[in-house]
Amino acid sequence: MSQPVVQVEEQGPHTSSQKKKSSKLGRWLQVYKQLKKNKMAVVGAWIIGFYFLVAILAPWIAPYDPLKIDLVNKLQGPSLDHWMGTDDKGRDVLSRLIYGSQLSLAVGSVSVLIGAFFGITLGLIAGYYGKWIDTVIMRFIDILLAFPGILLALAIISALGPSLINVMIAVGIFSVPTFARIVRGSMLGEKKKEYVDAIRALGASDFHIIVVHILPNIFSPIIVQGTLRLATAILTAAGLSFLGMGAQPPSPEWGAMLSDGRNFLWSAPHIATFPGLAIALIVLGLNLFGDGLRDALDPRSKK
Amino acid sequence: MFVFIIRRLMQMIPVVLGVILVVFLIMQMVPGDPAVLLAGESASKEQVAQLREQLGLNKPLLIQYVDYVKDVATGDLGTSVRSGRPVAEEIFTRLPVTVELAFWSILVTTVLGLIAGIISATKQYSISDVSIMVVALLGVSLPNFWLGLMLILAFAVNFQIFPVSGWGSFMHVVLPAITLGTAGAAIVARMTRSSMLEVISQDYIRTAKAKGVKETYIVYKHALKNALIPVITVVGLQFGALLGGTVLTETVFAINGLGRLIIDAIRMRDLPVVQGSILVVSIIFVIVNMFVDIAYRLLNKRVDLN
C-alpha cells in the first residue's frame, strides 16, 4: 500500500487529553474571543484602557495645572468648576488624579518589568538546570519571600531613600520571587515535554532551547501574573507613598494624595475618597482582566 | 513525618541567616554613619571614633555580619539609637499587640474567606456566587489603608460604634482586624472557590457520585478536605501579607505594634530597631510558614514524605 498524502482538513480536538494550543495570531485571536465572552474581563479591559487613555491624554484633558496652588480656593467640595473639588492647597483634585494616573501606571509597569525581568531569568535558570543551581536560586528566593508583605520594599526604601524611582526598584525586587516561582514551576513542567528533548537531540544550545522554545510556551502564566502583579505593584507603591516613603510632593501620586487627604477626612472627605477610588478601580480592573485572561488561557477552564 | 519536621527546621536556618544578611546589607546602604547617630549631635569627633571602635564598625563587613548573627542568636539585637533601650525590649513590648491583631485578622481572613468560598463554589453561577465573587474582587482591590480610613469615618466617627483607635478591648480590635483581614479573606474566598471547583471536577468525585453519594455529602466530605489543601498554603502566604499590612493598619489606627515601630524607626533613622524588628517579623513569618508546610503535609499525604 503506498503512503497516502493526507490532506489536512479542519481538524478539531481529537482526544480528550488534548490541550488547546494555537498559532501566534490564531492563538491570541482565540484568547481574545474567549476574553470577550467573559463580561468581567471586558469590564476590566475597559477600565485599564480608560486609565491608559487618561494617562496619555493627561495634558489635554486635565482641566487645570495639577501643581497650581490656589490657596484661596482650597478645600472646596466638588462643584462644576472642580468636579472632584480642590485639595488643601486649592489644587484641582481631578487634574491631579489625571496626572497621577501617569505616575501610578508608570510605577506599576516599571516595577513589574523589573520584577519580571529578574524573576523570569532566575526562574528559567533554576527550573531548567535544576540541581544545585536550582537550590541556590530558590533559597535566595525563599529569603526574599521570608519578608512579609511590603516589608522588603520598606527596608529597601529606608536604605535608598524615598522617591518614585526607588519605589520602582523596591517594588520590583519585591515582585521578583513571584515571577521566579511561577516561571520555575512552568519550566519544570515544560522541560519534561518531549519536544524539549527532541530539540536537545538536534543539538540545540541551552540558551536556544530556553529562550526560543520554552519561554514562549510558558508565557501565558507570566502574562497573567504580570497583570495581577501590576495591580499589587500599584497598591504597594500607593501604600509606600501613604507612609511617606514614596512619591515626593507635590507630585500627584495617588497614594501620596490619599495620605495628604486623610487629614481632611472630616472636613473634606473628597480629597481622600477620590484617589482611594482611583486606586481601587484600576486595581479592580487589572484583577478582573487578569482573572479573565487566566481563564481564557487555561485550557481546563473551558466550560 | 518527624524527619520532615526536622528537615524543615534545618531548612529554616539558612533562610533566617539569609534574611539577616539581606537586612544587614540593606542597612549598610543607608547613608549616614550609625556612630554619629548613636553618639548624638553634640558628640565630639573622638567620642564618635571611640563609639565606632566600640560598635565594631571598623571591622570588615563580614566580621560585622558574623558578630551581628552571634548577637542575634543570643537575643541581643542592639540598642535603640533614639530611646537608648535594648532593641529586643522595644520589640517585645510591642510584639503581643501585633500578634493579637494578626490573630484576629487571620481569623477574619480564614473564616470569612472559607465560608464565602464554599458558598460560592457550591452555588456556582448563582446570584450569591456572583455577588460574593464581586465583593471578593473588591476586597482584593481596595487599598487597605484607605479601607481603614473609611471604616473609621463610618463606624467610629459617624456611628460611633467602635473606638477610633487605640488598643486594649475587643472593640478596639474590630475595625483594624477587618481592615487587615479583608484582602486576605477575599483571596482565600477566591482560592477556596476555585480549589473546590477543581476538586469537584476530579475523577474521585465522579466515583463518589457513581456510588450514589448525595450531592451535599460529596461537597462536605469528599471535596472540602481535598480543596482545603491548597487553601492552607494561601492562608500561610496571606499571613505574610498581613504582617506587612500591619505597618499600614497600625499607622491608620494608631496601634502601638511592631508595624508602627518599624515605620517610626525608619522615620527616626533608628537603624538597630529597623533591622531588629524587620528581622523578628520575618522570622515569625518563616516559622508560621513552616507550620503551614507541616499542616499541608499532614493533610496532603500524597506529597512524598521521603
Add this chain to the structure above:
Amino acid sequence: MSNNQETILDVKDLKTYFYVDDEEVPAVDGVDFTINKGETLGIVGESGCGKSITSLSVMQLVPSPPGKIVGGEINFKGENLLSKTEGQMRKIRGNEISMIFQEPMTSLNPVYSVGEQIAEAIRIHQKKGRKEAFEQAVKMLELVGIPSPEKRAKQEPHQLSGGMRQRVVIAMALACNPELLIADEPTTALDVTIQAQILDLLKDLQREFNSAIMFITHDLGVVADTCDKVVVMYAGKVVEHTDVDSLFESPKHPYTKGLLKSIPRIDEDQDELEAIDGTVPSPTKRPTGCTFAPRCPFAQDICHQQLPELKDVDGSKARCWIYSDQWQGENPMEEKGEMAHAGN
C-alpha cells in the same frame, strides 16, 4: 454466550451532545444496544468515538452544563432511567449499576482510607453501621485478591500500587452486588501482566456475582478474551453490534474489518499492515452520510449522501449500505473477508 436471555439494559437511539462555545458536539449520536443478564458486552472503538460518554449517560453522570442527554431511552430492567429523578438515580447508582473507571490513580479520594471508601457505598445502600460496613469492605478487598486486607483497608490510596488500586476500585463497584457493572477501560492504564490478573479477576467475579458487564475498551484482544457480545462504535454511532465470534470471523462493517487488519499480531508475521486511510473526523465536523465513508475503501456515492440504518445482517447488526438494496455491485466485504480468512 449468555446463559440467561433476560435483557437487563436496553439502550435505544441514545443521543448525548455537548454544547461548547455555541457549538453542538454530538459525542454520542444514536447508540443502540442491549445487554442481557450475566453477559459481558464489549464496546470498542477508537479514541473519542463516544464510549465513555455512552457509559456516563447510562449512569446519568454526564458532566453538565456542557453535556446533555438529548434523546433516546435507557431502559434498565424495563424502566427508563431517563425519567427517573436524581434521588431515584442515586439509589440505583452504586447499588444496581456501578462503575469502574479507567484511571485507578485518580478515581480514589486521596484523603480517605480505601476501606472507608468501599464501606461508604455499603453504608449508603445497605443501611449498615460504620463498623459493619467496614468489615464488609475488608471482605471485599479479600475477594479481589488483596493480601492482608485488614491492613490495606486502613491505608490511603497513595500507599497502594496501581494494580492494587484498580482492585480497590473493583471491590468498591462490586460492594453492593450490582446487576450491571460498567467498566470503562479498566485495564488500559495497567501493564499487560497486571492486566491479565485483573481480567482474570473480573471473569471470576462475574461468575460469582452473575452481574452483567458493559466492558469498554479499545483493545480487540481484550474483547476477544472477555466479552460475549460486542458493539463497535465509530464517531458517536454504533456501526456493528454482534457476538464476539462473528466479529472476528466475519466482520460485517468495513470499519470493523479495517480495524482487525490494522492490528499487528504477535502470533504471525505480517509484512505490511492493511491500515485504514485518513483519520477519525472531529465530532463537530462529521461528514454527512455514513461517517466512515471518507475513509472507507468501498464507499459509493450513496455512502457520502445518506446515513445507513443499523440493520440485521446474518444475526449481527451493521450500519452499512452494502447490506441494502441501494448498493451497486457485489458485496466487497465477502470477497475480502475470505481473503482475510485465508490469511489466518
Add this chain to the structure above:
Amino acid sequence: MPGTETKQPLLDVRNLKQYFDIKGGVLGRTVNHVKAVDGIDFQIYEGETVSIVGESGCGKSTTGRAILRLDNPTSGEIEFNGQDLASLSKRQMRDVRKDLQVIFQDPFASLNPRQTVGRIVEEGMSILNSVPKKDRKKRTVELLEQVGLNADVVNRYPHEFSGGQRQRIGIARALAINPKLIVCDEAVSALDVSVQAQVLNLLKKLQREYNLTFLFISHDLGVVRHISDRIIVMYLGKIVEVGDKKSVFENPQHPYTKALLSAIPEPTRRKQKERVVLKGDVPSPISPPSGCRFHTRCPLAQESCKTKEPELRQAEDGHMYACDVV
C-alpha cells in the same frame, strides 16, 4: 536480516548503568538510587531494527535517553560509530547528533506548539547547519511529502493536526538531518490502531529507502513483532532475553518472556492459549530483589534464584537469556 556476525556494530552498548538519585533524610542528601538501568549490554547493526520491550518502568526509555545523551549515564560505554558517546563533551556530542535522532511517544507534547510545521522540520538543519540555508525550504517540503503530508502544511501549527499526522511531522523532523540511528520511544503507542498501522507502515518504508537503523522502544509485543529484526526483553533495569524476532516469539526461553507473551490477549476467536498469570506487582527499582530480579514473581523460582544473579546465556545462535533454571 543483515549478516550480523561479520560487521562492526553501529551501536555497541556495554555495561550501561543509569541511576537516579533520591534525596531524603534530614539534610536532603542522596539517600538512595533508582536503578533504572543496571548494567546492560547490546549491539545494533546498521540497517536493522532492534526493539526493547518490557513493562512500564523497566528502563526502556532510560536506555534510549542515555544513548541520545539526553541524560548522562552513570557508567558504561555507548560506542556509536566507533566513538564512545558517554565520554563526549556537550560540544563534541553536537557533532554526533546529526547521526542520532529520536521520535517520541506523545504526539501532543513532542512538537513545540508555537512553531510552524516548517520551522519544526527545518530546525535541525539550521542548528547543525547540515543543509545550506537556501535549500532548507525545498528539503522541508520534500521531507513532508515523504512522510505523507502535503507541502502546504509548512505554515500550519501542530494543533491543527491529528495525532497520526503529528507523529509524521515528528518523523520528518528526525529525518531532516539524515540520521543513521533513530530511537523510537513508544512512537506509536499513543495512536489508535488504525492510525498506528499507517505510521508503522511508513516507518518500514522509510527504513527501506534510507537504510535507517531503528532502536524501537515499545511495550506492545504485537507492534514489536511487526517491526523488529531483533528483540531485547527487559525486566527491572536488566536484560532478561535477547534474540531475533522469530526465536524470541516462537521459542521464548526466559519465564518472564513466556509470561509476557501469554498475558497478551489476542484479537481472535481461536482458543486463547494457556496463560501464565504472574503474581503480584513489579518490584521497585529502588531496592530490586536480590539474585534474579524476577524471582519474586517467577513461577519456576527456586531457592538459588534468590541469591545468584543469572548471566546471559546462549540458547541458539544470537539468542540469549538470563535464567539458570530453564
Add this chain to the structure above:
Amino acid sequence: GCASEPSSSASGESSDEGSDEKGEKGGELVLAVLSDATKLDPHQGTDIPSANVYHGKIYEGLVKQDKNMEVQPALATEWEQLDDTTWEFKLREGVKFHDGTEFKADAVKKTFERILDPETASPRKKLFEMITEIKVVDDYTVQLKTEYPFAPLLSNLAHYSGGIISPKAIEEYGQDLGQNPVGTGPFKFDSWTPGSEIKLTKNENYWGDQAKVDSVVFKVIPEDSTRIAMVETGQAHLANPVPVNQVDRVEQNQEMELNRSEGLGIDYLGFNLQKEPFDNKKVRQAINLAVDTDAILSGVYNNVGTEATAPMGPGVWGHNEELEGWGYDVEKAKKLLKEAGYEDGFKTSIWTNDNKARVDVAEVVQSQLKGVGIDVEIKVMEWGAYLDATAKGEHDMFVLGWSNMTGDADYNQYFLFHSEAKGTPGNRSFYSNERVDELIDKGREETDTEKRQEIYDEAQEIEMEDAPMIFLRNDEDLVAVGKDVKGFWMHPAGIYMLNDVTVK
C-alpha cells in the same frame, strides 16, 4: 540646642482657669499626643514630647516662669545676685523627692554637676556651661558662680533641663535615669509602655497645691485625625498638637474646643549661605520679597500663629517691635534678581522633613517662586536624615522651626545666628556676621535690660537686612480640649499645665 518641632509658648488664657470649684477632683486625665517621649531625663532631653511629660510634672526647677514669662519661685523661694557672676538661692524647706529623699542643697549641686559632666554628654550643657561653681552654703542655700556675667541665667534655670533630680536616683540609675525619673513635682512616674503610653500618678506629698486628678496618661497617637477624634469621642481629654488644617473641625465641634496659645517659637525658611546663589544677599532678599508669607499664614497655617516681622516673636523678651517684614513684591524681587545676575532665575531645592505643614510650606513656596523664574524641587526626608543633612550643609533652602524654651532673646539669637552655632547647634543657614556675633556676645553679658534690648534691636535689624531666612510666622500652640476638661492651660514654652485640670 536643637531645632525642634514648631513648639510654642504663650500667655494663653485658658477658658476656665482657676475655677477649680467647678470641676470634681480625681479621675484620670488622658492626653493624646503626637510622639512618645524618648528619655525622661532633663539632661538628655532635646524634645518637647519628653519635656512635656517631666517638666513641671515630675521635675521642677529652682525657678519657673509664669504665663507671662515672669520668673517665679519654685524650689527656690528667693534669690539674689551677689555680684556680676554670683547668684544665691534660698531653697524651699520640707520638700521631698518621690523616692523619699529630702530636697536639700546637695541635690542642686549634684544635678548641675551632672549636666556639666562631660560623661553625661548632655545636649543641654550649653544652657549652663557658664556656671563654674555650685557652692553649698548650707542645707538650704546654694550659690551659683558664672564665668562671666550672664543675664539670662534665671530664664535658663527655668528651662526644662533645669529640673532638680533626686541625688539618690542619680546614684542609683546613672544612665538609666531616663527610664526612672525621680523629682519633686506634683506627679510621680508610674509606668511607660514605649511607643504607647506613659502614666503619671498624683504625688500625695507634694509641697504645693496638689494636682486635682489622680493620674495622667500620655497616649501616643501619631495619626492627626485619630488624635482629635479621640477627644471628639471622649477617649481622650486633650489632644496636641492639632494640625492647622483641623482647626475648623475642632472649633465647630460640640464635644471639644480649641485652646490656642501664642508660642515663643518661630517657623522659617532658611537659605544655605555657603552655597550659590544664596551667598548673594540680593538673591535672599529677592526671595523674601517673592514669597507671600501672608498667603502662607492664612493658606497653609490657617491663620494659626501671627505674622513674623522679626527674627523672634513678640512673646520673646528682646523682640524688636520696630521691624517690619519684607512684604510681598514680585516686581521688586525680579529687579533684585536681575541685579544679582539671575534674571532668568535658577534651579534649586527646598529641603524639609516629613511634617505636613512644612511640606505644605515648601509646596507653596515652590509654586510662588515659579513666578520669579526660580525652579524649585522639594526634598522630603525623615527627621534624622534631615537634621543630619542640614547640619552638614548639604541643603539649599530648608524649612524649619525654632522653639524658644526660655523666652529670652539669647536662646533665639545665639543658636540661630551666631557663627559659633553653625550646623548642629542651630545655625543651619551658616549665617555669619561679625557685628552680629559681637552683639550676641555682648547681649549675654549685659545685665542692664534697657541696654540689652538695644543690643538685640540692632542685631535683629542686621539679620533682617541680611535675610539669611524668611520668617514665616510666630508659633501658636493648639490643643483640642474635651468639653469636660476644666483648668487646662498651655505654658508659652509649649508645656501642658495640668495641675489645676479637672475632668468629669
